[in-house]
Amino acid sequence: MSENTTNEIPKPEAPAPDILRCAYMELVVTDLAASRDFYVDLLGLHVTHEDDTQIYLRSFEEFIHHNLVLTKGPVAAAKAFAYRVRTPEDVDRAEAYYQELGCRTERRADGFVRGIGDSVRVEDPLGFPYEFFHEVEHVERLHMRYDIYSAGELVRLDHFNQVTPDVPRGRKYLEDLGFRVTEDIKDEAGTTYAAWMHRKGTVHDTALTGGNGPRMHHVAFSTHEKHNIIQICDKMGALRLSDRIERGPGRHGVSNAFYLYILDPDDHRIEIYTQDYYTGDPDNPVITWDVHDNQRRDWWGNPVVPSWYTEASLVLDLDGNPQQVIERTDDSEMAVTVGADGFSYTREKDETGTYRGEASKGFKLGNQV
Amino acid sequence: MSENTTNEIPKPEAPAPDILRCAYMELVVTDLAASRDFYVDLLGLHVTHEDDTQIYLRSFEEFIHHNLVLTKGPVAAAKAFAYRVRTPEDVDRAEAYYQELGCRTERRADGFVRGIGDSVRVEDPLGFPYEFFHEVEHVERLHMRYDIYSAGELVRLDHFNQVTPDVPRGRKYLEDLGFRVTEDIKDEAGTTYAAWMHRKGTVHDTALTGGNGPRMHHVAFSTHEKHNIIQICDKMGALRLSDRIERGPGRHGVSNAFYLYILDPDDHRIEIYTQDYYTGDPDNPVITWDVHDNQRRDWWGNPVVPSWYTEASLVLDLDGNPQQVIERTDDSEMAVTVGADGFSYTREKDETGTYRGEASKGFKLGNQV
Amino acid sequence: MSENTTNEIPKPEAPAPDILRCAYMELVVTDLAASRDFYVDLLGLHVTHEDDTQIYLRSFEEFIHHNLVLTKGPVAAAKAFAYRVRTPEDVDRAEAYYQELGCRTERRADGFVRGIGDSVRVEDPLGFPYEFFHEVEHVERLHMRYDIYSAGELVRLDHFNQVTPDVPRGRKYLEDLGFRVTEDIKDEAGTTYAAWMHRKGTVHDTALTGGNGPRMHHVAFSTHEKHNIIQICDKMGALRLSDRIERGPGRHGVSNAFYLYILDPDDHRIEIYTQDYYTGDPDNPVITWDVHDNQRRDWWGNPVVPSWYTEASLVLDLDGNPQQVIERTDDSEMAVTVGADGFSYTREKDETGTYRGEASKGFKLGNQV
Amino acid sequence: MSENTTNEIPKPEAPAPDILRCAYMELVVTDLAASRDFYVDLLGLHVTHEDDTQIYLRSFEEFIHHNLVLTKGPVAAAKAFAYRVRTPEDVDRAEAYYQELGCRTERRADGFVRGIGDSVRVEDPLGFPYEFFHEVEHVERLHMRYDIYSAGELVRLDHFNQVTPDVPRGRKYLEDLGFRVTEDIKDEAGTTYAAWMHRKGTVHDTALTGGNGPRMHHVAFSTHEKHNIIQICDKMGALRLSDRIERGPGRHGVSNAFYLYILDPDDHRIEIYTQDYYTGDPDNPVITWDVHDNQRRDWWGNPVVPSWYTEASLVLDLDGNPQQVIERTDDSEMAVTVGADGFSYTREKDETGTYRGEASKGFKLGNQV
Numbered sequence A, B, C, D: 001m002s003e004n005t006t007n008e009i010p011k012p013e014a015p016a017p018d019i020l021r022c023a024y025m026e027l028v029v030t031d032l033a034a035s036r037d038f039y040v041d042l043l044g045l046h047v048t049h050e051d052d053t054q055i056y057l058r059s060f061e062e063f064i065h066h067n068l069v070l071t072k073g074p075v076a077a078a079k080a081f082a083y084r085v086r087t088p089e090d091v092d093r094a095e096a097y098y099q100e101l102g103c104r105t106e107r108r109a110d111g112f113v114r115g116i117g118d119s120v121r122v123e124d125p126l127g128f129p130y131e132f133f134h135e136v137e138h139v140e141r142l143h144m145r146y147d148i149y150s151a152g153e154l155v156r157l158d159h160f161n162q163v164t165p166d167v168p169r170g171r172k173y174l175e176d177l178g179f180r181v182t183e184d185i186k187d188e189a190g191t192t193y194a195a196w197m198h199r200k201g202t203v204h205d206t207a208l209t210g211g212n213g214p215r216m217h218h219v220a221f222s223t224h225e226k227h228n229i230i231q232i233c234d235k236m237g238a239l240r241l242s243d244r245i246e247r248g249p250g251r252h253g254v255s256n257a258f259y260l261y262i263l264d265p266d267d268h269r270i271e272i273y274t275q276d277y278y279t280g281d282p283d284n285p286v287i288t289w290d291v292h293d294n295q296r297r298d299w300w301g302n303p304v305v306p307s308w309y310t311e312a313s314l315v316l317d318l319d320g321n322p323q324q325v326i327e328r329t330d331d332s333e334m335a336v337t338v339g340a341d342g343f344s345y346t347r348e349k350d351e352t353g354t355y356r357g358e359a360s361k362g363f364k365l366g367n368q369v
């Protein structure tokens, strides 16, 4: 059982870097023009720089160079999960920290991408390509540029979400790195299905979703209000892209945020997210959800589409090759909630609100996944 | 085929009454206290009058006595679909009109329910209990009572929706009665699956949904904004009633409205609805949707839950007995779109956005209905 | 006193045309490019046609050719207040109706502007250039084109507002023409300061504001939600055009709508408006507001800027010359509410909420108007 | 001139406490029942505890015991501006820090109010009663209790605002204490009119407003969306309390937040606030506004009501006596912007958007304050 894992990641003696926040993701996309249609024309992210191989994008309220880098490449994948750290010295700390962990690291004084200075990229113990940087080019913060504010405007990068087989193992590693857990999903036997953890005082900067990994589950941008998210759906309908709306919109149980999941041309999953809550106090209460609570992932009980559980993007090692995906051996959240052996309830101990062997609301999980 | 129906309802010589709008529905409920929890405590409708057997409810902006009457009874059913007519004489016209149609009618100078004066109820040619009235008690219009405005406030009664086997037959009858069609759903063979028709200048005062009938599919109330509907979902989640959210929220294709379907304690279906469009010009363009267009009922392509197609409330005859339900013989919308013999597309002629034998987005229609 | 006016406009024997709704306004503007910046770039109205002398604009949900015509000319003015009538024959009726009133009329089988067929323009008894038409070119209704939906999208033309010296005289004339009053502002002595009247089942298709006239006070477009109006303010701030926001945003007392008044480059006043209420029943209760009620024009008690009372656009006669402006002799709303001889109250009979000789909330009416 | 102030507050040798956030304010109110009407019935804050002399209130998303304490007393005043610190030891640090500053301090192991443990209150160098605490009783976080979510729900305490004569002096002291400035208002001569500074990663936890002080300018609660703030206005209108809306709603220039200022029964000013931006990076760009920029305090150019500049609440010393108010000797923001010697512009260097000797939009500053 994962809770008694023997392959625990030890805490380094070296101090952890002081991470401010998730800052940007670098995604490899296979068709830069198609991706531009999606991120710029559909979603309205703002171009800081673009050339034949890359597009640098930022959200409405951002003042650093970018929140997303699209890099043309042969295999769609996540190339970097980049965190900003408090000081230049924290980059040194990050490098030392991961070296002590025995991880491969690469330091570049001029950064791996435009707009970023001295940074270190690592292949972390879970197999994810993490980057830590402090130096960054400041660009125009567009936060009052209402003359270019779109009806579905994305205003901030909110968080990453990573798929990993052993959630407690990953959680322990990230807690050592300085993240604090705000919410998680468990069952009565103690299996952990997912955990959310933060640095910046919101519900999360990243989350771990139990599953075959390392893979990138999604990257999330936030809007000001709920109607902005509805507009993105409406616009996708108008563009006849409704089949690229994967799940939602809905209200999360976990995080209490209003959400939407959509798919980019390479099937990278993007979440649009708004209105979670302040978590910056050190004793912020952790909320543990029962995996069988049918409102944990959608407060309205709308079913989670199977692909949301099973599909995710590859991640790259520092050579640019896809990391090998390792199977989750713990129970699958989908199997324990909607499969023939699973069940979900609306009201604990109320059989009239309980689903066995099928999804809620008349939908049955098919073999089409 | 229904388009060549031999049992067409003839147009009376007598002039049709001048119908203003759908005004109220009378619903028989089996547990008045449970219904009060739903309509008053959850939905926040305003009580004009209540006693041991009935509750009279109105929406925030209404000035007539009520928009909904809940009457305690042994069998859950719709007892009256009541329309307000322009003048007292229009009640006479309605009576004569239905008598010429050979329908059973009942006239009551003091009304069938409180707050309503001279009215006529009829068993209409489709088997529905229709009422026509003009005289009505005025009550306080609460439209500026923001001191009692709830976060999910229902501000108007918007429309009825009726299930009937032969939609073209019903449509012709309602057009003769003065309704104008705004939108409908058809297939390439000419089968009509549903039609929306109005008197008051919105998309509809009532709609016909093809299916076994006569049955009451739903009654719809409107909110000011979309977030009010989201709040109703959030509140149902907080009350652990998410399993009573049947479908949505979503954006309709037909009508362009933002919608939600929920179920009352007797499984009467209530729609919450906002932001359709003005249709009051006589040449308002009719929009015909292809039944295979997967965005027709949900602009975001989210699947229609099977129960939404199959379940509906009984309707009563003038003696208070349930009307016999007659099976639809035309194709079923569910069968032609999601069943083994059906298909839906996101983009016409684009196979990558086409679903065959299954619902969209990874859900397969099960046998659990 | 105006209530006993001796110059009452007689009701014609001829039947009034059946007016559907306010349909479009033609405005003369002095700088077409500057107006285009305002109506197209800032407000996002959609261009149906444009050339060197005119721009035809429509709102998001409109299916007729236009809701606004901008015509280049030497003097900024309103050239036509155009109403759509139910049938082609209603244009004949309108012509006969105004001829019986002794008004100058002009009939053009091909219309006065593009997209409109047979129509009649009149110099009405109040001096306003009214147009009546039925035939109109249908264009694409954009109501589901969320791919071009802006954050401050204008979705419908809602109403006109006309300044006239003698409100009861004008009201009687418009009631004869078939309009129904929904709300008005009066004082205890019986003076009427303004009246709102409709055809289409909302609070108004046009309103009469007491003042020197005939002048065009404003034309109003509606949005879906309140945040759309806030976005227009935010955008005007970003464009450094905040001095073109004249009044609001706020909540009207009269009409209960959320509103904003802004000024175009020629000082034509545009209202942005949302969420009034249904008025289509013939016995819809009329709401009479006390002129001294400080919440009548702004429910939040925010002061009405003096220019809003005093400034308005000229209107043209059928030769294209400005109509002479006649002074109001009844009391001025501004004088009786905020001037040295006026007063306003928040709570009737509560001196602590009463303002004398000054505007509310610490602002005093200056001589700068 | 204040920038060269000779009475600079020296930075202590002792380390500053690690402040998490503004956490609660204690207000003395003269009529507890009237205050309850305002904070509970009107604003919907949630009661954690109440008795004959105090009411403890919290916002929707709060998990600590309270965000506001209303304490009955003879003179309306602010009794404590309370900050939560990261650890129990930070209370010791705070005590030592202020003792080194020569300030009067009082330590209470059981706290000064219910729900709070070990804390220290100080009379700070600017004369304000600051409290620092870590220990606090956790209570139910209501953040998903949508069953009690009101249409104008206040979800968080956002910030304090303090009036002090010498803003640079106060700013330097607060920067030493660990606050970081995000925005300020200055003129070309270097005078500072106001400064905003934070700990928790939003625009501010407190702000300094130049004026006669020490006084409490306002305390601010946030809502989820803009319509929640509009609802509060609408509700105050319905309760005929529009004269207690002092200023707004509007969009701030500084902070970019949507705002409203209202007055409680003792004239304590409450701001309702939503949607500022993330400021947690150490190099977050500081925005300096020109005091003559008419959009700095209202992005839409709506005038700031004079009382907003001149009125504020007394603050108490540790004996419960009002602190003496010292006059500002630097220029007054009101005088330099709207008075006879002041001016404001909409567009820098554009005379057509410039106001001299009067407020914008036709309102002149009167002597009625």
Ligand SMILES: [Ca+2]
Pocket: A225, A227, B225, B227, C225, C227, D225, D227
């Ligand atoms: Ca909204």
Ligand SMILES: [Fe+2]
Pocket: A159, A160, A161, A218, A220, A271
């Ligand atoms: Fe997420």
Ligand SMILES: [Fe+2]
Pocket: B159, B160, B161, B218, B220, B271
């Ligand atoms: Fe419906």
Ligand SMILES: [Fe+2]
Pocket: C159, C160, C161, C218, C220, C271
């Ligand atoms: Fe208006």
Ligand SMILES: [Fe+2]
Pocket: D159, D160, D161, D218, D220, D271
């Ligand atoms: Fe503030």
